[in-house]
Amino acid sequence: MIEFVSGISVVCFAASYAVALACEASRLLFRSGVRGAAMIAFAMAGLVAHTLFLAWRAAHEPAVPLSSAFDWYLLAAWLLAGGYLWLTIANPRTPVGLFMLPVVLGLIGAAQVSSRAPFPQSPATQIWGSIHGIFNLAASVAVAIGALAGALWLIQAGRLARKQPPLRSFRLPSLERLAHTTDRTLTIAAWTAAAGFLSGIVLNAVNRQRGLLETVPWTDPVVLRMAALVAWLVTAAVAARVTRRSADGPRTAAWLSLVSFGVLTASILWGVFGTTRHGAPPVQPVAAQAVGQHAFEREVMP
């Protein structure tokens, strides 16, 4: 059993999700009595493999699951894959996978090109590091779900405006439900992204105050992109709230959630391919190295 679990790779669950996505896409081409079961079976197999992979890393790597960019992306993908499975079982005729699974695969792809090296942590800052990671994760998942709901709202509204009856195997949720989801996720994303950013500032301050680890400068690209993302999400949430009581409110919220997803994607790509001191191992001036290294070893080393 241990041998089997240790043999699970990212490719295993990515392939399962890809097959589930292919099944979802085939809804547009033909009808099938077994497709629903196959789709759920592949997604479930992928999620089980994904869970075992993360559990194996948690048991055998130090300070996971949110301790490296690799694990962060995989955990975000895992949450969205779980959400997809739940939504598909609850609403088998709604093609949520067409929108969610590409995001899941994209996050897995981002994980593959990200560093697996754990973010440097000390016991004193571990709690702030976890809070920072969890809030950012929640914000990203909320933005992805909001974008899904927003995209479905626009498609459904377009169909209803063109007086088209629903397709048999492609039934979309009601506008009311989608608008509610979009509105709620925009608010959650703004709050959690702001909390993630603030907890990052606190983490940085604690590091600087105790001289424990490398501090991230204000001009670091990650700080800038996160600040931009938070600013956008707060603006989007406020705009959605302001326009909520207008007839165009749901449409505005749908577009805002899609743009938020675009901003998040750009931010992730910037993080993946840009240079940053965020999460990098400590580099200290020669003069401070002796004292700093001593303090670092005292805090981090067992």
Add this chain to the structure above:
Amino acid sequence: MTLAFVGGTHRTVPLALRERLAFSAEQAAEALTRFRERFPGREGVLLSTCNRVEFYAAGAEADGPPPPPDQLVSFLAECRGIDASLLTPVLTGDLDEAVVRHLFSVAAGLDSMVLGEPQIVAQVKQAWSLAQESRTSGPLTGEMFQAALRTAKRVATETALGRERISIPSVAVADFASGVFERFDDKRVLLIGAGKMAAETLRYLRAAGARDMLIVNRTAGRAGDLAARLGARAGRFENLSAELAAADLVVSTTGATAPVVSLELFAEVELRRAGRPLVVLDLAVPRDFDPRIGQRPGVWLYSVDDLAAACAANRKSRQRELPAALTIIDEETQRFMGDLHHRSTAPVIERLRAGWNETGEAELDRLFRRLPGLDDASRAEIRQAFDRYAAKLLHPPLASLRSESRAGPPHGLLDALKRLFDLKD
């Protein structure tokens, strides 16, 4: 002949005659009792709905064949007190495989006025239950009706024949209003006018969960009557503007010759709606709502033509499912007829088996007498070996019989078996 059928539908029997021919549940029970007395040992099931009256009869070999279609026509005419000469030209009859195919098609909704309508399954089930209660259903009709219900289920699950809605009210509620609103129990429904289509739409809305329903009509009395009938409230037509502002879903069916809700009136209403979405089902001809209202943000306006187009698309979609449904009917008919034909071979197989067993037993007795020292375990082993040997010898002819039964009654093989093994009737 094992199965016979006679019947007429909306396609063959004029409405006036169909009304006279229709059986209530009590009349159907009486007719079945009379059938049992008139044709003892035969099986019969009477299916009577708004659109069809059909009698299915069956007779096993031992009890004689079922009454032929012309006798069934006379029987139905007698039961309903109608001159048989009126029924003969409009009722159709069939025998054996055609009967099975027809019943399977009926149960699957392929013969219904609305292709694929699901109510017929329950009606077929009721007809069979009534026959069971009246003791006119037997093994043949029992198996045939069970197979018909199974076929209907297969058609319903393996094809999309009955999935698309094709009536304007059902499409309006299930395909369009439900596309906008998640639930209806917290929505206010406003009905303008008191037409028949509006009443039907309100029934669908109530089934979908709508509770708060208000009816306004120029003639207050009609609104009150309809409201009382549908469990809704009646409002004043003069308050139309205020009611429109409060409504989430409007169904309009007045007989007005000019729009009841103009763009100007709606512009006033819109200001008081605070951006809430509004679904308008304008089922009136000419239209009650100015079509430009449908272009306002948050307004989803559907006219009869929009809904009729959706219904037509759904109807076409059902038609596309027809070949798949017919394939299932064909498969199930062949399977049923194969089983039925195979049943007719049972007496010959039974005699063949009995003859071989008798011979085997005689040989075993002789063997055991000559070998008295055999213990019980050895005797049991030898007996089992004999049984296995007989079963293996019987297998090829039985398999041939089953295979032959698929194409029809295997008379040739049965005769050959009787002659080869000297099987007496």
